[in-house]
Amino acid sequence: MDDDRDIILYLGDPICYNTELYAKLEKEFIILRPSKKERERDEFIKALKEKRWCEFSAILRPFCDSGWEMGKWNTALIHLLPDRCSAFASAGSGNEGIDLKVMKMQGIEYYNGAAAASEATGDMAIFHIIPVFRNMQWSIEGALSIDPNRWKDAHRNAARTAYNPSGKALGIIGLGQVGSTIARKAFGCFGMKIYYHDIKRKRKNEEEALKVEFCERLEGMLEIVDCVVVATPVLPTPIITKATLWRFKKGSRLVNIAHGSSVDEEALVGALETGHLSAAGLDVQEKEPYVHPKLAVMRNVTLTSHTAEGTIDTEIAFETLAMENIRQHFLAPSDFQSLCQKYPMRH
Amino acid sequence: MDDDRDIILYLGDPICYNTELYAKLEKEFIILRPSKKERERDEFIKALKEKRWCEFSAILRPFCDSGWEMGKWNTALIHLLPDRCSAFASAGSGNEGIDLKVMKMQGIEYYNGAAAASEATGDMAIFHIIPVFRNMQWSIEGALSIDPNRWKDAHRNAARTAYNPSGKALGIIGLGQVGSTIARKAFGCFGMKIYYHDIKRKRKNEEEALKVEFCERLEGMLEIVDCVVVATPVLPTPIITKATLWRFKKGSRLVNIAHGSSVDEEALVGALETGHLSAAGLDVQEKEPYVHPKLAVMRNVTLTSHTAEGTIDTEIAFETLAMENIRQHFLAPSDFQSLCQKYPMRH
Numbered sequence: 001m002d003d004d005r006d007i008i009l010y011l012g013d014p015i016c017y018n019t020e021l022y023a024k025l026e027k028e029f030i031i032l033r034p035s036k037k038e039r040e041r042d043e044f045i046k047a048l049k050e051k052r053w054c055e056f057s058a059i060l061r062p063f064c065d066s067g068w069e070m071g072k073w074n075t076a077l078i079h080l081l082p083d084r085c086s087a088f089a090s091a092g093s094g095n096e097g098i099d100l101k102v103m104k105m106q107g108i109e110y111y112n113g114a115a116a117a118s119e120a121t122g123d124m125a126i127f128h129i130i131p132v133f134r135n136m137q138w139s140i141e142g143a144l145s146i147d148p149n150r151w152k153d154a155h156r157n158a159a160r161t162a163y164n165p166s167g168k169a170l171g172i173i174g175l176g177q178v179g180s181t182i183a184r185k186a187f188g189c190f191g192m193k194i195y196y197h198d199i200k201r202k203r204k205n206e207e208e209a210l211k212v213e214f215c216e217r218l219e220g221m222l223e224i225v226d227c228v229v230v231a232t233p234v235l236p237t238p239i240i241t242k243a244t245l246w247r248f249k250k251g252s253r254l255v256n257i258a259h260g261s262s263v264d265e266e267a268l269v270g271a272l273e274t275g276h277l278s279a280a281g282l283d284v285q286e287k288e289p290y291v292h293p294k295l296a297v298m299r300n301v302t303l304t305s306h307t308a309e310g311t312i313d314t315e316i317a318f319e320t321l322a323m324e325n326i327r328q329h330f331l332a333p334s335d336f337q338s339l340c341q342k343y344p345m346r347h
Numbered sequence: 348m349d350d351d352r353d354i355i356l357y358l359g360d361p362i363c364y365n366t367e368l369y370a371k372l373e374k375e376f377i378i379l380r381p382s383k384k385e386r387e388r389d390e391f392i393k394a395l396k397e398k399r400w401c402e403f404s405a406i407l408r409p410f411c412d413s414g415w416e417m418g419k420w421n422t423a424l425i426h427l428l429p430d431r432c433s434a435f436a437s438a439g440s441g442n443e444g445i446d447l448k449v450m451k452m453q454g455i456e457y458y459n460g461a462a463a464a465s466e467a468t469g470d471m472a473i474f475h476i477i478p479v480f481r482n483m484q485w486s487i488e489g490a491l492s493i494d495p496n497r498w499k500d501a502h503r504n505a506a507r508t509a510y511n512p513s514g515k516a517l518g519i520i521g522l523g524q525v526g527s528t529i530a531r532k533a534f535g536c537f538g539m540k541i542y543y544h545d546i547k548r549k550r551k552n553e554e555e556a557l558k559v560e561f562c563e564r565l566e567g568m569l570e571i572v573d574c575v576v577v578a579t580p581v582l583p584t585p586i587i588t589k590a591t592l593w594r595f596k597k598g599s600r601l602v603n604i605a606h607g608s609s610v611d612e613e614a615l616v617g618a619l620e621t622g623h624l625s626a627a628g629l630d631v632q633e634k635e636p637y638v639h640p641k642l643a644v645m646r647n648v649t650l651t652s653h654t655a656e657g658t659i660d661t662e663i664a665f666e667t668l669a670m671e672n673i674r675q676h677f678l679a680p681s682d683f684q685s686l687c688q689k690y691p692m693r694h
Contacts, residue, residue: 126473134658139652140649140652146640148637151636155653155657158657162657164470188536289502291493307482311480315506
């Protein structure tokens with residue numbers, strides 16, 4: 001066979017927005033696209049064993065809602081990949097369902113899509129930061145009730161315990177792509193004083209550019225900020241527990257746009273009931289799609305249905321970024337600089 | 348009488364936050380505070396005729412919810428003011444209830460509190476801009492329903508018609524204190540491209556600082572922007588009517604944080620029902636405290652109970668600004684520069 005182009009294993013539905021770039025990719029690579037049935041775990045494993053897709057060099061999964069039919073990428077799957085395979089570019093902002101350690105040992109670079117989703121997720125954080133300071137849920141309920149007395153109650157009284165985020169202190173747990181975007185937006189919109197805690201400290205020039213201050217100890221940060229935002233990857237155990245909630249400054253607030261499992265909701269309900277926390281805003285919940293019924297009736301709690309990443313712009317950016325990550329990995333295209341500006345890489 | 352200090356007629360409840368500045372004011376001026384009963388229109392007019400409060404030089408009204416018992420400041424009231432009276436400093440971001448023309452003819456400078464409320468009102472605009480692009484009301488309702496199927500429906504489908512405000516075009520009608528704050532926040536948070544229409548064009552350097560582009564014709568602006576924000580003072584007739592809605596770009600959005608009377612809601616309902624507009628966010632409603640029942644059940648409409656200005660920080664800033672405006676008017680204090688930075692004057 002004369003064709004020496006690398007082979008890409010394409011998982012999921014066909015590209016639907018950036019078809020121009022896909023046409024380019026089709027010229028640069030040989031793209032093999034398993035059917036939905038072939039992507040089911042048993043069949044997928046069988047096909048890998050049979051080397052049905054030859055010695056492919058990369059895996060491309062440009063959408064969040066298709067291409068994951070084979071389930072968890074653990075040793076059982078990863079060890080069946082061809083030796084030649086060196087890149088896996090996937091939509092989604094996290095690394096869920098991927099054993100990164102095994103992936104790395106196998107010599108495969110995993111590119112996630114965090115950069116594509118950070119704008120939308122950052123906006124969701126801003127959307128929740130406003131109500132936790134402003135009693136917005138009370139104001140919304142007053143209007144939606146179409147009861148003039150409830151409207152008047154909200155109009156008159158919601159303000160009496162409401163504050164401007166402006167000038168207050170924000171604490172971000174996890175300053176990755178999403179956390180950094182939240183910092184930039186919260187400063188640009190409210191001029192908040194921003195602290196962060198992370199297992200890895202940013203470089204000094206990055207901290208200066210983002211106008212953020214590092215807190216080595218999580219507890220130290222919780223004690224001084226007016227609002228905590230959780231923006232971490234999936235963690236093995238909740239980071240917001242009865243013990244950590246106790247360290248929050250009295251009357252402060254919690255926003256979670258990361259993962260429902262990061263917050264012990266029973267403990268959160270308790271902290272809200274005693275008034276130790278004054279409000280919470282949660283895009284994600286612990287037992288999705290089930291919402292804690294006590295949280296749902298609290299007027300100082302704003303809830304959304306895990307839609308932080310969910311925009312058409314994110315979808316477009318996911319597919320573009322996934323394709324460009326593969327191109328950059330193999331071809332290091334000359335437009336790499338402009339790509340980095342648009343979607344900063346995870347490195 | 349030896350005391351040659353100017354007299355201030357103080358309308359409303361006692362200062363409750365910035366008592367230190369008030370103590371200063373009490374040394375610099377003689378402050379007379381009519382009782383609530385004396386502030387009722389008939390009694391107030393009688394007292395003015397009797398010159399009960401001597402030849403006062405200024406009127407101070409530091410709160411929105413007290414001090415306006417006498418009703419509209421029209422010719423009937425203004426003509427009774429002492430010749431010596433040259434300043435009226437009031438809370439509230441608008442000039443409602445004040446005949447500014449008559450005030451000016453009488454040689455009285457009217458200072459409103461827009462600078463004190465613009466931060467909170469700007470945040471309310473940001474709070475409504477996110478949902479009109481993002482289908483946030485759908486996401487909220489899914490979670491609040493505590494019905495896992497409605498949650499899943501929102502989680503999966505809200506994204507499919509949702510966009511990031513980032514990079515989209517925003518059109519602001521009225522670029523006063525509040526409009527300018529919205530521009531600054533929308534650029535800082537979303538990097539939106541911002542256009543504005545106003546009866547008065549800003550200076551070139553102001554436009555550059557705010558990164559806004561002037562549209563001489565309102566219709567011209569409506570045709571090109573993805574979201575229109577109304578931030579005008581009270582107008583004699585609605586600015587958003589069936590005729591203007593028709594000029595909106597198809598699928599664009601409306602946010603109103605100014606005055607309910609600025610929008611013809613029946614026409615808005617029509618534009619939403621036909622899909623000509625894709626969403627609306629309204630902090631103010633046409634027939635407050637009554638909410639249009641059709642708007643209340645639309646999933647692409649976000650409503651709040653006219654709480655845009657409503658925060659404790661606004662209250663604090665209202666009273667501080669009202670007092671400082673009086674001080675600056677009479678004393679031109681040396682800390683005027685720092686005051687201007689904190690609360691830019693309306694001039």
